Amino acid sequence: MAKASKASALRGKKAFAGPPACDKCGEKAAITLAYGPHRFCEKHFSSFFEARFRKTIRKYKLFRPREKLLVALSGGKDSVVTLHLLHKFYSKSNPIEALIINEGVGGYRDLAVGAAAKNCEKLGVDYRIVSFEEEFGITNDELMPLILKNPGLGGTCAFCGAMRRSLMNRYAKEMKAKRLVTGHNLDDEAQSVVMNVFNNDYDKFVRAGAGAGEAAWGFVKRIKPLYETPEKEVLAYASFNGIRHYSEECCPYSWTAKRNEFREMLDDFEKRFPGTKYSIVRFFESAKSKLPKKKGEKRDLAACGRCGEPTERELCGACLQIEKVLNKGALKERRGGKRKFGAKKPCRPTRE
Ligand code: SF4
Secondary structure, eight states: OOHHHHHHHHHHHHHTSSSOBOTTTOSBOSEEETTTTEEEOHHHHHHHHHHHHHHHHHHTTOOOTTOOEEEEOOSSHHHHHHHHHHHHHHTTTSOEEEEEEEOOOTTTHHHHHHHHHHHHHHHTOEEEEEEHHHHHSOOHHHHHHHHHHOGGGOOHHHHHHHHHHHHHHHHHHHTTOSEEEOOOOHHHHHHHHHHHHHTTOHHHHHHOSTEESOSOTTOOEEEOTTTTSOHHHHHHHHHHTTOOOOOSSOOTTGGGOTHHHHHHHHHHHHHHSTTHHHHHHHHHHHHHHHSOOOTTOSOOOEEOTTTOOEESSSSOHHHHHHHHHHHTTHHHHHHHOOOOOOOOOOOOOOOO
């Protein structure tokens, strides 16, 4: 009997006999993916998940053999699973290292950094830890209350994101990486597409994708092997394969991010119309491929006057953000001020 028909026969049999059965082997299913719908046991779900991870790398030509990969490792499920899969399938063909950034959020990031480092040690991957405190002279715990007090400065995650991106790019160059790998998943990307539309941010819209950040002067290309992988499935893969990651507290500043609204909206749509997030990303890809290249689109970049990172202005995004706080006199408050935050609200993981 052909493999497919054997599985269908097994499914038919099991349909009357209790819990849903795996599409592949007929054993008890451990997960049901509503958009298929697909039902898999742990083993066949893992094969399906890994095949999609590798297919994404081939489809978007994310890297080539021998290119050095630097994984931006937060310690959370997405970046940790990305590191494990790169190590499993590409450690013979590509040098792989990790960069761990400590933004300085007590009771959260210090614990996540520990989980990230443990994963590197387990896999034998070299890593480097850098901190906001050493690089920018300020931690998130010092910076965020000041920003929250001065909402005109912008969002907390926008600040943190600009500073983190600046460090990632700087260290990717210093560590001689050809690609900077991030753990962005399908949910993150669908949210970004919709946010860019809502914000009428065409430039950000066209620069997004599985291989984001054009190979412009001074930038290391950022790649996202989980680009087509839903967040829930990353969690399931980690759990089925015993991959330990940080999952306890979430960042106490995440509740302020506008992205949370988009996450809730798209989660709701996905629940009612399975496949919505994938459709948004597919729509983005086909729209992007049809967009005419604007003449003179090449960005005119120069080195930031303060840190040397590429920028279209005098100062890069991160230095500009810090300058904004300084100009507001917020840093003065920091020296004499109390570290007092607003009432704790439910926090949500976010990416800027
Ligand atoms: Fe930074 Fe926001 Fe993430 Fe917290 S939730 S680490 S402030 S980007």
